[in-house]
Amino acid sequence: MNAKNLLQAIQKRRSVRVYKSGKISDRQLAMILEAARWAPSGANTQPWEFVVTRDRKKMKRVREIYDNEWKQRKREDPVRYKGLKKDYVGDVSVLVLVCGDPRTMKAYLTTRQMADREKLFQASIANAVEHMMLMAAILGFGTVWVSVREEVEPELRELFQVPQPLRLLWTVPIGHARSWPRAKPRRKVDAFTHYEIYDPKKLRADSEIRAWPKG
Ligand SMILES: Cc1cc2nc3c(=O)[nH]c(=O)nc-3n(C[C@H](O)[C@H](O)[C@H](O)COP(=O)(O)O)c2cc1C
Numbered sequence: 001m002n003a004k005n006l007l008q009a010i011q012k013r014r015s016v017r018v019y020k021s022g023k024i025s026d027r028q029l030a031m032i033l034e035a036a037r038w039a040p041s042g043a044n045t046q047p048w049e050f051v052v053t054r055d056r057k058k059m060k061r062v063r064e065i066y067d068n069e070w071k072q073r074k075r076e077d078p079v080r081y082k083g084l085k086k087d088y089v090g091d092v093s094v095l096v097l098v099c100g101d102p103r104t105m106k107a108y109l110t111t112r113q114m115a116d117r118e119k120l121f122q123a124s125i126a127n128a129v130e131h132m133m134l135m136a137a138i139l140g141f142g143t144v145w146v147s148v149r150e151e152v153e154p155e156l157r158e159l160f161q162v163p164q165p166l167r168l169l170w171t172v173p174i175g176h177a178r179s180w181p182r183a184k185p186r187r188k189v190d191a192f193t194h195y196e197i198y199d200p201k202k203l204r205a206d207s208e209i210r211a212w213p214k215g
Contacts, residue, residue: 009138014181016142017088022176024093028139032174035135039128042111042120045104048128051097051160056090058159062171063090065155072151082211086146092175093141096132097148097156099166100125125169132172142177145170185213 033050041047053059066086073081089095105117133143148156148168156168191202 009134011183013133013137014142014177014183015144016175016177016181017084017144018178019088019091019093019142019173019175020178021091022093024139024141024174028141029094029174031139032132032135032141035131036128039124039131041124041127043104043107043109045107045120045124047100047102047104047121048125049099049101049162049166051099051162053095053097053160054093059090059092059095061159062095062156063087065152065159066146069149069151088144089146089171089173092173094174096172096174097160097162097168098125098129098170098172099162099168102165102167122169129170129172132174136174140176141174142180143172143174145172187213 029052033052036048036050037046039046039048063086066089070083070085073083100121102121105121108117108120111117111120129145133145136143148170153168156162156171162168194202
């Protein structure tokens with residue numbers, strides 16, 4: 001693969017939130033997991049653990065768990081709560097529960113502060129997720145990064161029988177996109193790149209920092 005192909009794959013990936021039915025073969029799934037395997041990680045600790053399911057009953061239950069969370073949050077704050085429903089977690093070919101083993105944080109020998117260890121831990125696992133998503137995109141599948149908030153964590157842990165002390169971080173649905181979404185706006189490279197020293201003129205105003213920027 002040349003640089004252009006890699007960039008095309010990166011630009012092709014989208015968060016897909018509406019899926020249609022269709023299979024992902026064992027071979028395709030193996031390639032997605034193989035891509036995750038090669039992610040860089042702090043001290044090469046490879047802290048990720050993935051629970052992979054194709055079981056529709058389990059997916060339905062995951063959808064219910066997220067739906068209950070959504071309803072609860074909406075009840076608490078009907079006007080301001082803008083969280084998206086996550087029905088798609090019940091509709092995909094493969095659902096991956098992304099976990100991490102926090103004991104690996106002890107292996108970061110030169111890192112003493114807990115917050116710094118946490119950064120290494122989460123960043124390492126995030127790299128594996130991104131590798132997975134890129135491979136899925138190249139294979140023509142949609143994915144989306146779905147947060148596991150504290151409210152849903154215990155039920156997901158029980159459903160997938162994830163032992164302590166593992167942490168549940170994200171779920172990643174993988175499937176056939178009903179349609180391939182348009183690209184979300186991105187900041188220009190020049191807006192976030194600073195040469196030699198930080199350019200204070202580029203520091204965004206508080207008002208410019210918002211969810212779902214228009215572009
Ligand atoms: C750490 C992380 C957590 C995310 N959590 C969610 C989520 O809970 N639900 C969701 O629909 N999208 C989630 N996303 C997807 C982002 O909304 C999405 O990547 C962003 O809007 C850019 O769109 P794109 O992925 O299509 O380029 C998450 C992304 C990241 C990196």
